[in-house]
Amino acid sequence: MQQRTLGRTGRSVSAIGLGTWQLGADWGAVSEDDATAVLAASVERGVTLFDTADVYGDGRSESIIGRFLAGRGDHGVTVATKMGRRLAQEPENYTPENFRAWTERSRRNLGVETLDLVQLHCPPTAVIEDAATYDALDALVTDGSIAAYGVSVETCAQALAAIARPNVTNVQIIFNPFRLKPLDEVLPAAADAGVAVFARVPLASGLLSGKYTATTTFAADDHRTYNRHGEAFDRGETFSGVDFEVGLSAAHELAAALPEGVTLPAATLAWIAAQRGVTSAIPGARNVRQAQSNAGAGALLEGGFDVDAFDRVVREVYDRSLREAIHPLW
Numbered sequence: 001m002q003q004r005t006l007g008r009t010g011r012s013v014s015a016i017g018l019g020t021w022q023l024g025a026d027w028g029a030v031s032e033d034d035a036t037a038v039l040a041a042s043v044e045r046g047v048t049l050f051d052t053a054d055v056y057g058d059g060r061s062e063s064i065i066g067r068f069l070a071g072r073g074d075h076g077v078t079v080a081t082k083m084g085r086r087l088a089q090e091p092e093n094y095t096p097e098n099f100r101a102w103t104e105r106s107r108r109n110l111g112v113e114t115l116d117l118v119q120l121h122c123p124p125t126a127v128i129e130d131a132a133t134y135d136a137l138d139a140l141v142t143d144g145s146i147a148a149y150g151v152s153v154e155t156c157a158q159a160l161a162a163i164a165r166p167n168v169t170n171v172q173i174i175f176n177p178f179r180l181k182p183l184d185e186v187l188p189a190a191a192d193a194g195v196a197v198f199a200r201v202p203l204a205s206g207l208l209s210g211k212y213t214a215t216t217t218f219a220a221d222d223h224r225t226y227n228r229h230g231e232a233f234d235r236g237e238t239f240s241g242v243d244f245e246v247g248l249s250a251a252h253e254l255a256a257a258l259p260e261g262v263t264l265p266a267a268t269l270a271w272i273a274a275q276r277g278v279t280s281a282i283p284g285a286r287n288v289r290q291a292q293s294n295a296g297a298g299a300l301l302e303g304g305f306d307v308d309a310f311d312r313v314v315r316e317v318y319d320r321s322l323r324e325a326i327h328p329l330w
């Protein structure tokens with residue numbers, strides 16, 4: 001597994017990380033035993049980046065990670081958490097006092113003195129553009145509550161605003177074969193600035209696994225049931241904002257272009273991680289099999305997979321089927 005520099009932190013993280021929203025809530029039930037097994041399987045295959053948030057299961061995801069890492073001494077895993085969604089996402093809630101309360105809670109959940117990396121969890125644009133936001137985050141670094149900070153964003157314009165700030169370690173943005181806009185400006189700007197990029201929703205909430213059909217249904221407590229049209233949060237977080245039927249057909253075309261023995265999720269993750277400017281793809285996994293398969297995609301980066309040939313198909317399918325609906329929105 002390739003390890004890559006995490007901005008200016010002096011740390012390195014794996015090219016394929018692990019998203020742990022699934023280990024909190026909103027994806028149907030995942031038991032603590034299963035969640036712990038997902039973490040273990042990922043680490044065994046070279047994953048050194050866990051992405052979590054204080055709101056995933058209201059701290060459940062963070063707490064499970066904390067218990068898992070507690071017994072592992074010098075484990076080398078970077079935990080990137082997020083804050084800012086325990087209250088309404090309104091600018092007046094992004095205060096130094098709330099930042100302190102949120103990070104103290106995450107430190108307790110994760111069982112650490114200093115959080116490795118805290119990302120603002122898709123705040124309003126006004127917060128991303130406000131110098132006071134970064135003054136408050138710098139103060140948390142100075143007093144040792146956090147080692148570094150970043151910003152998770154919805155739009156490319158927000159990503160560019162965050163990248164322009166001097167002390168931002170990373171931006172996290174949706175980037176996958178159904179979301180190519182970050183290729184235009186965000187990834188080049190991040191690479192030039194030395195800001196790390198975490199590509200979230202890399203499998204378009206599972207659409208890019210290629211395993212769903214028109215009759216697939218999801219549990220009632222799964223956001224792929226209750227947020228399909230943006231009813232609960234930004235529509236882009238569910239299937240990348242792509243219409244389910246359109247996504248099925250596009251995933252089918254991508255899978256058909258792959259050589260025998262290369263699966264669509266593995267090819268997708270390798271393609272993402274191969275793009276200049278991407279530090280890590282952070283797929284979510286609900287079970288050990290998925291975690292193993294996703295970490296295994298790291299091996300495709302070492303060779304044996306023609307990323308450029310897949311890239312041509314990705315761009316052709318995107319331009320024909322997705323660009324018009326997706327490109328202007330995020």
Ligand SMILES: NC(=O)c1ccc[n+]([C@@H]2O[C@H](COP(=O)([O-])OP(=O)(O)OC[C@H]3O[C@@H](n4cnc5c(N)ncnc54)[C@H](OP(=O)(O)O)[C@@H]3O)[C@@H](O)[C@H]2O)c1
Pocket residue numbers: 018019020021022027051052082121122152153172200201202203204205206207209211237265282283284285286289290291293294
């Ligand atoms: N606002 C934010 O900052 C934000 C928002 C969204 C996500 N995130 C982060 O990004 C991470 C990744 O995004 P995501 O979890 O939303 O979406 P994702 O990684 O695109 O999709 C995850 C889903 O894909 C399926 N899957 C994963 N690996 C598979 C494999 N090898 N084979 C077959 N199916 C596979 C599973 O679906 P099934 O459940 O159907 O098996 C899994 O639940 C999250 O866990 C979270 O850490 C952050």
